[in-house]
Amino acid sequence: MSVLVLDKRKCPLMPCTEKRARLLLERGKAVVLRVYPFTIRLKDRVGGDMQSIRVKIDPGSKTTGIALVRETQTICKDTGEVNTKAAVLLLFELQHRGQAIRDALNQRLGFRRRRRAQLRYRPARFLNRTRPQGWLAPSLQHRVDTTMAWVNRFARFAPVTAISQELVRFDTQLMQNPEISGVAYQQGELAGFEVKEYLLEKWGRCCVYCDTPNVPLEVEHIVARANGGTNRVGNLTLSCHDCNQRKGIIPVAQFLENAPARLARVQAQARTPLKDAAAVNSTRWALFQSLKATGLPVETGTGGRTKWNRTRLGISKGHALDAACVGMVDDVQDWNRPVLGIKATGRGSYKRTRLNKHGFPRGYLMRQKQVKGFQTGDAVRATVPKGTKMGVHVGRVAVRASGSFNIQMPNGVVQGISHRHCALIQRADGYGYFVQQKIALDHKEDAGQAA
Numbered sequence: 001m002s003v004l005v006l007d008k009r010k011c012p013l014m015p016c017t018e019k020r021a022r023l024l025l026e027r028g029k030a031v032v033l034r035v036y037p038f039t040i041r042l043k044d045r046v047g048g049d050m051q052s053i054r055v056k057i058d059p060g061s062k063t064t065g066i067a068l069v070r071e072t073q074t075i076c077k078d079t080g081e082v083n084t085k086a087a088v089l090l091l092f093e094l095q096h097r098g099q100a101i102r103d104a105l106n107q108r109l110g111f112r113r114r115r116r117a118q119l120r121y122r123p124a125r126f127l128n129r130t131r132p133q134g135w136l137a138p139s140l141q142h143r144v145d146t147t148m149a150w151v152n153r154f155a156r157f158a159p160v161t162a163i164s165q166e167l168v169r170f171d172t173q174l175m176q177n178p179e180i181s182g183v184a185y186q187q188g189e190l191a192g193f194e195v196k197e198y199l200l201e202k203w204g205r206c207c208v209y210c211d212t213p214n215v216p217l218e219v220e221h222i223v224a225r226a227n228g229g230t231n232r233v234g235n236l237t238l239s240c241h242d243c244n245q246r247k248g249i250i251p252v253a254q255f256l257e258n259a260p261a262r263l264a265r266v267q268a269q270a271r272t273p274l275k276d277a278a279a280v281n282s283t284r285w286a287l288f289q290s291l292k293a294t295g296l297p298v299e300t301g302t303g304g305r306t307k308w309n310r311t312r313l314g315i316s317k318g319h320a321l322d323a324a325c326v327g328m329v330d331d332v333q334d335w336n337r338p339v340l341g342i343k344a345t346g347r348g349s350y351k352r353t354r355l356n357k358h359g360f361p362r363g364y365l366m367r368q369k370q371v372k373g374f375q376t377g378d379a380v381r382a383t384v385p386k387g388t389k390m391g392v393h394v395g396r397v398a399v400r401a402s403g404s405f406n407i408q409m410p411n412g413v414v415q416g417i418s419h420r421h422c423a424l425i426q427r428a429d430g431y432g433y434f435v436q437q438k439i440a441l442d443h444k445e446d447a448g449q450a451a
């Protein structure tokens with residue numbers, strides 16, 4: 001994983017390698033600014049050489065993949081084609097907490113409703129709220145907000161010059177009218193790939209004539225090319241090899257004359273385009289608007305292109321790696337890296353009373369957040385010298401008034417760790433961090449020692 005670097009005046013420099021960061025720290029030329037993501041500040045440098053860094057985002061409902069890549073573009077002298085090479089620097093997976101927000105608000109709604117109803121009869125009030133255009137439910141707005149918070153943070157810690165975002169699943173404009181979209185698209189592999197993905201989604205993943213699932217499917221013209229059928233998506237479906245061969249150039253009505261129900265279904269479905277493929281998901285759209293507001297150039301890509309890039313370049317699956325494949329890219333290097341998981345945890349509870357499952361008070365939240373200098377959500381390293389919990393535990397702390405804390409680690413919770421054994425790694429900032437690979441765990445150890 002690359003290390004983010006700031007200069008003496010806290011202006012971003014190019015990220016460096018772990019080894020270089022370690023040397024700088026050992027020689028006393030740098031200090032640690034943050035542990036997650038690992039960021040150092042040079043003590044005596046001001047400014048430096050910059051290359052362009054692109055933040056790439058693959059927004060998802062539960063997890064958003066983010067990749068920081070160093071981008072180099074070369075233009076071929078003969079053909080004039082632009083070749084974009086992306087070297088992956090850092091990979092992140094941002095886990096959203098939409099469900100937790102929804103649950104908390106629903107519970108608050110229930111409590112308020114009960115408080116009001118218990119006083120006296122109130123007539124039903126509904127449909128009496130107006131919402132501004134572009135309003136998103138809090139659980140969805142949170143996705144936009146946390147993603148933007150991280151994009152802004154990366155722009156502070158690295159010389160970010162551009163942003164890429166996956167906006168839609170398929171480019172239906174291009175698929176519906178391959179004629180208008182130019183030769184490059186019609187003949188390109190991307191068109192074929194995107195069309196096939198679209199058809200798989202539209203027709204379900206089985207043969208349209210015999211319903212066989214889990215077989216290689218071929219793109220099939222409902223009205224054969226020989227009979228004047230076009231290459232438009234409306235004329236395409238998917239069938240197994242056998243059915244494709246048997247149908248040949250026979251008209252579909254004749255081929256399915258013994259199955260009138262299936263014929264009617266195929267013909268009706270061919271005419272209706274896939275509904276939500278064209279619709280830009282409202283959250284993605286809101287994110288796109290916020291990204292544009294940063295003033296940086298924003299490139300948008302389709303899900304079809306992301307998958308095409310990923311398969312073509314032989315890159316593994318994953319939210320962060322998908323993000324690295326968003327948009328126009330011809331080569332992705334150094335992608336096999338540890339991923340930093342960032343889990344949105346919130347900054348505590350609004351509700352002061354803890355309830356049991358029947359809704360009766362079970363306890364009350366402390367008035368003060370800090371206990372013995374620690375706060376719930378702080379990243380700590382606990383070194384327990386003896387006893388059953390002997391060892392080093394690195395994780396997110398949950399404080400208790402008694403000074404006996406719980407530590408949440410990726411593989412479970414250790415309870416009852418005294419505050420005396422804990423050392424702070426990083427203050428709570430509303431996120432929990434975990435590194436997803438073996439190599440990265442060593443890095444975390446280094447980070448802890450450096451801090």
Ligand SMILES: [Zn+2]
Binds near residue numbers: 210
């Ligand atoms: Zn078949």
